[in-house]
Structure formats: C-alpha cells, structure tokens
Amino acid sequence: MVFKKSLKLNTKDNDNEKSNNIVKNDSKPDGGWGWIVTCAMCLCLCLSTALRSSIGILYTYMIDEFGFDLTVLSLIGSINGAVSYTGAFFTVSLIERFGVRRVLCVGGLIQFTGCLMSAFASSFVLLLISLSIITGLGNALTYVTGVVAIDAYFDKKKSIAVSLATTGISLSRIIFPSTVEFLLSKYGFSDAMMIFSAILLNLVVCGAVVFPQRLVSQEVVTSKAEKLEKDMAFCKNTGFILYVLASFLFCLGVLLPVGFIPETASARGVSVASVSLTFVGSGIMDILGRISFGIISHRYSFYVCKIWSACLAGFGLSMLIVPFSNQLYQFLLFNLLNGLLNGGVNLGYALAIKNITEPKYYGRGISMSLVMQGLGLLAGNPLAAYLQEVTGNENVPYYFGTIIFIMTALVLLPFSGSRQHEVSTIEIKVSEHHLGENDSKH
Template sequence: MKSSRLFHPAWVVAAVAFVALVGAAGFRATPSVLLHPLHAEFGWPLATISAAVSVNLLLYGLTAPFAAALMERFGIRRVVTGALLLVAAGSGLTVFMTASWQLIACWGVLVGLGTGSMALAFVATVTGRWFVKRRGLVTGVLTAGGAAGQLVFLPVLANLVQSYNWKVAALVVAAAALLVVPLVVFFLREHPADLGLPLYGGTEVVRPQPAAGGPGAASRALSGLRTGVRSRAFWLLAGGFAICGATTNGLVGTHFIPAAHDHGVAETTAAGLLALVGLFDIVGTIASGWLTDRVDSRVLLAAYYGLRGLSLLVLPSLFADTTGPTMLVFIVFYGLDWVATVPPTVALCREYFGDRGPVVFGWVFASHQIGAAIAATGAGFVRDRLGEYTLAWYVAGALAIGAAVLSLMLKRREPEPVPVEPEPAVATAPRAWRLRPSDG
C-alpha cells in the first residue's frame, strides 16, 4: 500500500488516456489541411466539403453521452479500443473515395463516431473514476491531449500533403490511431477498486455499482439528458458551450487555414500557426485546470468567453500575406483560451448534477459540437457567397461575448439541507411512564 501511495496507478491510466486522445486527435487536424486539396482534386465546393466536417462534428458531440454510458456498462477499455479502430477505418478508407457522399460516410460517420467515443465525456469519466485530488488539473491535462494531437499532426500532415498528396496524410492518421490500440488494451484499467486501491486522494476503496441488470447505455444517456433539461444551469452551460464549439472547432479549427490562404499565406505556414494554437492550448488548458481547483468556475468561463470574443472581432484586420507580430499575439492568446473552458464546465456539471455529471456533460458537449457543425457549414457558405470570411469572424466574436453573459447568469448551487433526525422514541418513553403514577 505504501508504494501505491508513492505512485498511484491513476497516473498510468491518465497517461494512457492522454495518448489515446492524442492518437484520435490526428483526425481533428485533418479537415483544415485537406479542404483545398480535395477541392482541387474533385472540384467539390468548400460548402460541400465543410458539410462532411459538420457531420463529423455533430456525431462527435452526439456520440459522447452514449459513449459515457457505454463506458459505465461495458468498460472504458472496450469502448476506447473500438473507437480507435473506427477512426483508423474512417481515415484509411478515404483514399478509395470517388464521390462526396463517401467523404461524408468516412469523415463524417465513421470518424465522427470514433472520435465522439473518446470525446470530453471520456475525460470526465476517467477523472471521476480515478481522482479526488487534482481532478481539475488532470481534466485540463487530458483535455490538452486533443491540442497535443493537433500540435503533433498538423504540420506533419501539411508537409505530407505538399510533398506527396492528401492520401498519404490520411493513411498516416489511420496508422497513428492503430498504434495506440495496444497501449489501451494492456494499460487502461477500469477502476482503482480492481486493484484494491482508493481513488487518488481518497481514503477508502469504493466498489463501483455493477452495471449488469441496470438500464442500457441508451437509457442511461437519455436519463442523463432528462436530468439536465429540467435544470436552468444545463441550458446556460449548453448554450455557452455551443458557442464555444462554433468559435473553435467549427470556425477557427476548420477555416483558419483556408482564410489565411485567401490572403496569400502558404498552407504549411498557416498550418504551423494553427499548430502553435495547439501548443499554447496545452499550457492554457492545464493552467485552467489548476485555476478550476481554486477559482469560481463561473467567473473563469465568463472571462474566457469574453476575451475570446474580443480577439475574434480583431482577427479580420490581422490577416496579411506575411505573418506579423500582431497575428502571433492572436495565435498565442487564442491558443491559451482554446479549450480552457472545459475544466470549469466539467466542474460545474459535477457541482450541479453529482454522479450523473459525466453523462450530463456528454450532452453539454453535444451542444458544443452542434455549434461547431453549424459554424463549419455556415462559414463555408459565407466564403462561397461573399468570397471572404470577414462576416463569419464578426458573428463569432459577438456570440462569444454572449456566452460570457450566459456564464455570469449561472447561480451557485445551494448545498443540500442536512436532514434532521427525529428524536428517538426511547427519549420520550420515560416522560410518559413518569406521568402514570400521578394518574392513579
């Protein structure tokens, strides 16, 4: 027991989860790099290609709450292994496509289901099962796994597309997902109680309730949704997170490289800038996790969304054929703020919904991806119609400021009243007994 306290296995599980998230994140970097190559090879409009990205983003979000429930019923290891295989299949099969519907099937459906099964609900499940102390910090580190994947893959994929073609880049993503599978199979444990240990920071071994005989994964997910929709806090969190998705994955993550290319910036240079966003996102998200353990999460969300909105309103004036210092300042700032919203949002779901927090957060995250899907398609439509992205940046900036207002509307949850036990019957019996002599 002493050695387990020196190095708790929770850190091994967190490390494997981080690597799995990095492996799945390879595809998250792919769409922005391949938009123009696919347009050039097949002649598909950017709006059509963006629609495939939107399907991916939508399924990525809608799968999350069901994946969280599946992890409760069948275990983290099985679900994550299957998810990685779906990502590999979806990315690898794109090299055989000849029509746009096949792009939607591979990019949208297969990869959307796979990455959605390892979305942020996966992070909430791991931290909820394994950590009491440092939960906010670990949430930040795991969330940064997606940013690390973007950092690792984006410049590599851009150079592969430039040196070879987009098919090589797609196959590299498939291979990366497959390489993570053995780590998950051999090292991703289900629960500390399986090892006879308490959660990290806990004092007692807590046995998880067996899922067998209980409701199915779909019922668990839908039950979490029913719990959420009856709460005002859910709608405020979901509304803010939908705007978060629109202003990150949907707009900047998908359209920053094409927008920079419109202003004469080489795609490899733009990919490098977006990779820097990923680099600073790691720092920002870990710092946000640290702050979440110490500062009111409502205040953090309002600050993150408000500052993001202001930066997006400035962005259209920063695009030029050369990368100036002001653009680098934007990249650093936006990277620090990219998914810094996740740790406080997870913490608030746990505060408002208790043990159902991971599943409810899955639905909050679904709203994130709905917002991302709308923004991905909408920005592509704006670009096709107006020939530029300026309107999209301004709308996103205004929405982000609105999300800051929604965050400030969240009320602190009142603690549950402590039930007062009734006075034991034995305390009143002697008084009644003492009265009897005087009666007679």
C-alpha cells in the same frame, strides 16, 4: 469476480438505509501503473482529436485535389464533431457492459478504418461517410473512454491525472496540423491518409495499456437514488437552461479558427506550410490556458462562470484580428491569443456546471451539454461558410464568430454569480470488474 462497496457523500440516511448496502473498502492505487495509463490516455486524446485539429489543412488540399467548395467541405468536420459528441452520450453504457479496454480498442479500429477508407474515396459522399460518420463514431468511443479509464486508478490525485491526460487535446493542436501538412505535400492526399490512418491505429495500443487494473462503474442502489435517476426537474432550472444554450452557442464558433484560417491565410499569400506552424504555438498556449484556468478556478471557485464568460468574450474579440491580418506574424499573434483563450473556453463548460446544478445531476448535465455541443459543431462551420459564400466576404466567418461568442458570454451573465453546490446525500454501489486474467481474487 465482482466487488461491491458503498460510497457515501455527506450522508444523512438512517441506520436502516445503511444496513441495505454492502460495504467493502478497496482503495484505488492513486499512482503506480496509473501514471502509465495517464500517459497512454494523453496519447489517446491526442490521437482522437487529430483529425479535428488538422481539418482546415485537409480542406485546402481537398479543394485542390477534388475541386470541392469550402462550404460543402465544412460539413465533413462539422458532422464528425457532431457524431463524436452526441455519440459520447451512449459511450458510458458500452463502457459499463464491455469495459474500458475493449471500447478503446474498438474505437481505435473504427477510426483507423474510417481514415483508411478516405484514402480511396473519389466523391464527396464517400469522404463524408468515411471521415465524418465512421471516424466520428470511433472518436465517440475513444474520446470519453480515455477520461473514464483514469477513474479506475486514481482517487485523491484524480484531478491531477485528468488534467495531465487532457493536455493530449492541446498536444494534438501542436503536432498534427504541421504533420498532416507535411504528409499531404510530400505524398498527396491518398497516401497521406493511409499513413494518417496507421498513426491512428496506435489508439489500440493505448487501449491495451488499461490492464490489469479493475474498471470502476457506478450505479445507484438506494430507493432515494433510484428516484433521482427519473428526476429530471433540474432541466427546468433557469440556470441550467442557459448553461445548455451557452454550450450550443459557443460550439457554433469554436472550430472556426482551425476550419477557416488555413484557407484565409493562403488567399492572402501566406503558405499553408507556414500557417500550419502557427497552430503549434496555439497548442502550446492552449495547454497554458487550461492550466491557468484550472488554477484560477480552484482558487476562486465561486467565480468560475464569470471566468468562463470572460474567456468566451475574449475568444470572440480575438477573431477581429484576422480581418486585418495579411502577414504570417499577424496570424501567429492571433493563434497564440486564441489558443490561450481556447484552453479556458473548453475547460470552463466542465467546471461551470458545478456552480449551476447539484452534484447528483453532474453526469446527466454534462451528457446533455455534450449533445448540444455536438449540434453546435454540426451547424457552426457550414453556416459560417454559407454566409461567406452568400456575402462574398471572406471575413464574415470571423465576424460571425465574434457575435456568437459575445452572445454566449451575455447568456452566462444571469447565473455568473452562482456558487458551487454542496455535496448532497447519495449512496452509490461500485462494481469493479476485472479486466485482466492475473488479478488477485478477494
């Protein structure tokens, strides 16, 4: 059964336009089973980012087991991130057609398959296909869908629910680096990846929890809104162009710590097991950073871009700690500071766009940002590894990261004073498709 309702935002349409829309009130529960779904989506995002959070630990064991060069191995994490982010651009269409539950379950099965295949890989090409492409495609389905699922259950409390769910990304940094290191040291690469794939299979359970609540999808129905779908004039806005450029630039360096710190620490006499524990502190500080950024940006909404810019600059400067680090406590200090700033950096891009473009363009704006972030992730770590190999200086990736983040902060300066746009006129038809067999009929 399909329900249709009109959601009106600061409407200025005339009575004739109003009469063309079917109106039906069917409020979301704003709680109840929604909190169970929120917990499930927190776990979903935690599992979805597990490979990315522990990729540096995997690199160190792949070097020993397969004899691959770090420059070559860095392509695995970079391509995985690129496929995950650019693939997310198409995930919304799949959600609208098949529903959150199916997309999440299929995404979980794909990630499980990719990790399981890597356990039997004996060449770099097979590792690239399994861990980068197949697992990346599965991640593209689960990462975005995990956030979208919450929309069907919350209205007024949506911001709280989304914030709680996205802490799963931070929890991933707390749990998986040390977990993966333990599995690798205890069972070896092949057996460890089998166990890791079984852990990722829990994504299917997370998807099954999205039941029996209705899934909400939105499409534009008025002639004015239909025209907006084809209107890409916002892409010519200078502020938006700089925003997209900033999205690309910061992703060139955002994975440098997780990709290079384990190998750097190991080369300086700090065990991989010990340095993996410092990422636990990084994950805890990441949660604190996200919460702090959210509170501050809510209180000072006009200065979101400035706050984001400050976090980016701080993230870059924090990398200068690593070249002078030789002891475990120094790497711990770096990861604590970097984790705090990382929370703000990764939340900032999603909030900053509200100060740059109009609400009617948010969806397309974020989608374009994700594509550019995917390209940044694709190029970042391999480029840093190449520069490290060419120069013969193990500190080059961190100098590279500092330069990149300072550049990103400078790119944001021209529109750092932009204020949040007012909500504009738009009519939306909401189609609510039942996902469960026992939903009540209206």
